[in-house]
Amino acid sequence: MLLAPFDAPGSFFRGNLHTHSDMSDGALPPAExxxxxxxxxxxFISLTDHFVGRWGYPITDTSAFRDDDFTTLLGIEMHSGAQKNGELWHLLAVGVPADFAPSNSPDFRPVADQESGPEIAERARQAGAFVAIAHPQWSGLTEEDARSISAAHAVEVYNHGSHTLADRGTGMPILDLLLSEGRALTLIATDDSHFKGPDAFGGWVMVKAKANTPGDLLTALKSGQFYSSQGPEIHGIWYEGDRVRVSCSAASQVIVQAHNNASDVVTGDSLTDATIALGRMTHSPWLRVTVIDAAGKRAWSNPIWPAQL
Structure with missing residues (x-):
């Protein structure tokens, strides 16, 4: 059985879902x-400037930069309420409406009488946005924090800026924990680019959509019709009950991960097709695939839920 997103109609479109401009703390104007x-x-990209009062709660209008080959989704990085460590929440809302109401978030410090992280995430989801938990490792997110964001569609498992500038770019432990608790989440790789250092063009999503339009892309994101990458391409994933087959660009490792510490790997030179017997992973409630190339760059599938196939 060929799995999503590879069995869906349409084409793959490459996009970045976490970007900043000089409308908040980025170095460059939106056009650049x-x-x-x-x-x-x-x-496509989503320009997600910081939604705080210091910059007038910007929802940066990028519609003028759309053309037949490139499009944009309106987005914000939301900051409201304190995590367990006392730091302000960082949450992405991609496809947010242009009139999304500001929270009481004057700056990057929590204040009294503002929405909590879970509350603003829920409000953004209800407004039609694709919501993701941003850079869990960089944020110092606790398990309790992560569990509280029930409105999230996704976890940011690779943040290129956090990786290159702070060596804190992963969110995979948080994702795996939530998956093992039954949360139906997807995963995204992003840049979090500010163009003040080597923080751009390092992580992206490949979205399978009918067309490269904001509406089609947003629908595909919400339904999990994408995979994430730092470079490798995934061409197809087939679930065959007791095994998983993966077709990909040239790789050195193809891994299937499952509940708890279960995983298995095929290694080789310039692998483009690999089949992994599930063995003790056969009864795992979820599976996911990682493809690693010779340079150590990764691509990640969204979780597979065998019981739903």
């Missing part, structure tokens, strides 16, 4: 951010 991503071969 969009130009650079388009020049690098991206099909």
């Amino acid at each position: 951010v969009c130009r650079r991503y388009k020049a690098q071969g991206y099909d």
